[in-house]
Amino acid sequence: MSAAARTLTHLDDLEAEAIHIFREVAAELERPVLLFSGGKDSIVLLRLAEKAFRPGGFPFPVMHVDTGHNFPEVVEFRDRRVEELGERLVVASVQESIDQGRVVEETGPRASRNRLQTTTLLDAIEEHQFDAAIGGARRDEERARAKERIFSFRDDFGQWNPRAQRPELWNVYNARVRKGEHVRVFPISNWTELDVWQYVAREGLELPSIYFAHEREVFRRDGMLYASSGFVERMNGEDPFVASVRFRTVGDMTCTGGVLSHAGTIAAVVDEIAATRVTERGETRADDRFTEAAMEDRKRVGYF
Amino acid sequence: MQAELLRLVTCGSVDDGKSTLIGRLLYDTKQIFVDQMEHIEETSRRRGDTYVNLALLTDGLRAEREQGITIDVAYRSFVTPRRRFQLADAPGHVQYTRNMVTGASTADLAVILVDARNGVVEQTRRHAYITSILRVPHITVAVNKMDLAGWSQERYDEIVRDLETLGLADLHVIPMSALHGDNVVDASENMPWYDGPPLLEHLETIELAFDRNLDGRRFPVQWVIRPMSDDHHDYRGYAGSVAGGVWHPGDEVLVLPSGRHSRVEAVESADGPLDSALPPQSVTIRLADDIDVSRGDMLADPLEPPVVARELDARVCWMSERPLEPRSKVAVKHTTRSVRAVVDELVSVVDIHTLADTPMPERLELNDIGVVRLRLSEPLAVDPYADNRETGAFILIDEASNDTVGAGMVLQVS
Numbered sequence: 252m253s254a255a256a257r258t259l260t261h262l263d264d265l266e267a268e269a270i271h272i273f274r275e276v277a278a279e280l281e282r283p284v285l286l287f288s289g290g291k292d293s294i295v296l297l298r299l300a301e302k303a304f305r306p307g308g309f310p311f312p313v314m315h316v317d318t319g320h321n322f323p324e325v326v327e328f329r330d331r332r333v334e335e336l337g338e339r340l341v342v343a344s345v346q347e348s349i350d351q352g353r354v355v356e357e358t359g360p361r362a363s364r365n366r367l368q369t370t371t372l373l374d375a376i377e378e379h380q381f382d383a384a385i386g387g388a389r390r391d392e393e394r395a396r397a398k399e400r401i402f403s404f405r406d407d408f409g410q411w412n413p414r415a416q417r418p419e420l421w422n423v424y425n426a427r428v429r430k431g432e433h434v435r436v437f438p439i440s441n442w443t444e445l446d447v448w449q450y451v452a453r454e455g456l457e458l459p460s461i462y463f464a465h466e467r468e469v470f471r472r473d474g475m476l477y478a479s480s481g482f483v484e485r486m487n488g489e490d491p492f493v494a495s496v497r498f499r500t501v502g503d504m505t506c507t508g509g510v511l512s513h514a515g516t517i518a519a520v521v522d523e524i525a526a527t528r529v530t531e532r533g534e535t536r537a538d539d540r541f542t543e544a545a546m547e548d549r550k551r552v553g554y555f
Numbered sequence: 556m557q558a559e560l561l562r563l564v565t566c567g568s569v570d571d572g573k574s575t576l577i578g579r580l581l582y583d584t585k586q587i588f589v590d591q592m593e594h595i596e597e598t599s600r601r602r603g604d605t606y607v608n609l610a611l612l613t614d615g616l617r618a619e620r621e622q623g624i625t626i627d628v629a630y631r632s633f634v635t636p637r638r639r640f641q642l643a644d645a646p647g648h649v650q651y652t653r654n655m656v657t658g659a660s661t662a663d664l665a666v667i668l669v670d671a672r673n674g675v676v677e678q679t680r681r682h683a684y685i686t687s688i689l690r691v692p693h694i695t696v697a698v699n700k701m702d703l704a705g706w707s708q709e710r711y712d713e714i715v716r717d718l719e720t721l722g723l724a725d726l727h728v729i730p731m732s733a734l735h736g737d738n739v740v741d742a743s744e745n746m747p748w749y750d751g752p753p754l755l756e757h758l759e760t761i762e763l764a765f766d767r768n769l770d771g772r773r774f775p776v777q778w779v780i781r782p783m784s785d786d787h788h789d790y791r792g793y794a795g796s797v798a799g800g801v802w803h804p805g806d807e808v809l810v811l812p813s814g815r816h817s818r819v820e821a822v823e824s825a826d827g828p829l830d831s832a833l834p835p836q837s838v839t840i841r842l843a844d845d846i847d848v849s850r851g852d853m854l855a856d857p858l859e860p861p862v863v864a865r866e867l868d869a870r871v872c873w874m875s876e877r878p879l880e881p882r883s884k885v886a887v888k889h890t891t892r893s894v895r896a897v898v899d900e901l902v903s904v905v906d907i908h909t910l911a912d913t914p915m916p917e918r919l920e921l922n923d924i925g926v927v928r929l930r931l932s933e934p935l936a937v938d939p940y941a942d943n944r945e946t947g948a949f950i951l952i953d954e955a956s957n958d959t960v961g962a963g964m965v966l967q968v969s
Contacts (some may be wrong), residue, residue: 261560261639270837305825417959420660427957
């Protein structure tokens with residue numbers, strides 16, 4: 252087939268863009284770090300980093316901000332995957348931030364460590380003097396994200412100023428930072444949830460088991476299904492029951508809801524997602540529901 | 556589903572119904588989810604709108620929702636069974652030339668909105684000008700609000716005649732009512748005289764394969780892979796994105812700016828060797844000879860090489876509040892190479908209202924577009940932007956603030 256007639260698929264195109272971004276960060280910044288949550292987006296990032304740098308090693312460590320309230324399946328997966336890749340893992344612990352008095356644990360049935368992560372993340376960036384944090388955020392997740400740059404600049408306080416973003420032209424990225432500042436870099440900015448799943452299928456990537464339908468004890472709150480765990484206090488009327496669920500996102504157990512599903516394979520999940528009528532975050536993330544501008548507010552103070 | 560990706564930019568102001576058009580595209584292709592719809596229904600009610608304001612879908616930041624304007628480029632995705640779309644939504648007010656240049660820089664296609672009642676106005680000419688200097692390969696004009704022009708074919712024909720004088724690349728014109736959904740996704744019953752496709756069908760079927768730059772091999776080296784491990788002791792791979800041409804093993808290579816010659820030993824990805832690579836693939840190239848190549852160098856076709864330049868004339872869109880003046884010093888980032896530059900001369904500036912050139916301006920102000928002669932501290936391997944949208948493009952960076960202050964397109968090399 253002639254090259255002119257050869258069609259690159261949307262996944263080829265998005266993959267090429269992401270690899271290009273990875274190589275730019277590595278080349279232009281001194282101390283990048285790859286943020287890894289154990290979720291599907293950061294698993295895709297690990298694969299893209301392999302595509303960008305193999306047969307060499309990653310020119311950055313992998314960092315997990317550990318709330319201590321994770322799904323155990325995810326922590327097991329994290330350790331195994333990083334070991335297989337032979338890369339360096341840094342764990343930044345929210346529990347340590349609490350023990351050091353940097354943040355105060357929330358209490359009550361709606362307590363979550365999700366908001367506390369920001370301090371732990373910024374402290375770790377400062378401690379290790381990281382000047383770039385590569386993350387798996389996508390523009391389709393939320394309206395504020397749709398306007399964020401791929402190289403998203405943060406000031407000395409880790410804050411994002413949406414009114415003063417650098418214009419981003421062609422594929423020429425301005426990665427310059429001053430000492431104390433850092434840049435968040437989002438190689439899969441232009442991917443959708445469906446693109447991510449299609450890529451997982453194409454590349455044959457392993458995901459933590461909670462992404463697939465399984466029987467689990469859950470309870471209903473605010474129209475979402477939460478996993479029963481020692482980390483969440485149930486309120487009156489929140490009676491637990493067993494259901495077949497899967498998770499669309501992997502966050503802290505205190506703010507991540509599951510969806511009723513019987514999709515046990517990647518292909519079945521792709522079918523369900525292609526047909527879904529509710530956004531990933533709208534369905535399963537309590538943290539975005541607080542105010543209309545919830546994500547924008549958290550991003551301004553330095554959230555992922 | 557494996558479909559091609561089409562990147563498009565929409566140009567127009569709130570008054571042209573651009574946000575409504577985008578909302579309509581997303582809504583009619585079922586990209587709007589139930590929770591997003593509930594959200595905008597509720598917000599519309601709270602604001603006292605009498606209809607569900609689809610424009611709210613695209614107005615992301617709080618300041619925009621409060622002021623009812625769009626202040627920055629937003630990027631969003633939608634997909635149909637035939638194609639995957641990446642849309643840059645660039646605000647169209649006069650002071651936001653910068654945003655439109657940004658949105659157009661990556662676009663395969665631009666949708667320019669025209670209000671059927673007003674026809675081709677100054678703003679339309681400005682959008683046409685920007686999309687043409689940015690070399691967006693396909694231009695589609697949506698003649699919107701046809702409902703307010705009595706669905707009139709005469710009016711439409713008149714606007715088409717005016718548009719044809721603007722010299723737009725691959726021009727398609729579609730009469731439309733975004734508010735009522737006519738000719739956005741579904742064909743209009745109100746305009747039976749129009750026999751072309753609705754907008755979405757047009758976007759799904761326009762041919763893209765020929766837009767790729769398959770002449771003149773260009774490969775800016777982004778990163779050198781040197782594992783120095785036991786398994787790959789002598790491995791030395793040049794990683795980057797193909798910026799032009801089709802690369803095969805055995806191809807002759809000129810390395811710039813050093814001017815040394817070699818041959819492609821292998822084209823590979825992390826998954827193994829490739830028969831060939833073309834834009835915009837990210838690959839790794841190994842050379843047959845052990846020569847010194849590093850980030851910022853360009854591998855090129857020795858028969859059609861780029862020009863190695865120390866001085867160049869470029870069209871520049873200035874994006875900073877601090878004006879650009881003769882003798883100003885800036886950093887230039889071109890592909891993977893950064894150099895310093897001094898402004899030798901401001902050759903001309905375009906009056907964005909009349910599109911007439913004024914020679915020898917004293918400065919370029921924010922949102923000005925002009926021609927600038929730059930002298931570089933070190934040579935760059937460049938092509939005219941008209942020949943290659945990657946190797947002819949650069950950004951300007953202020954070394955004091957680190958801000959991106961300009962977008963440059965190479966016109967000619969002196």
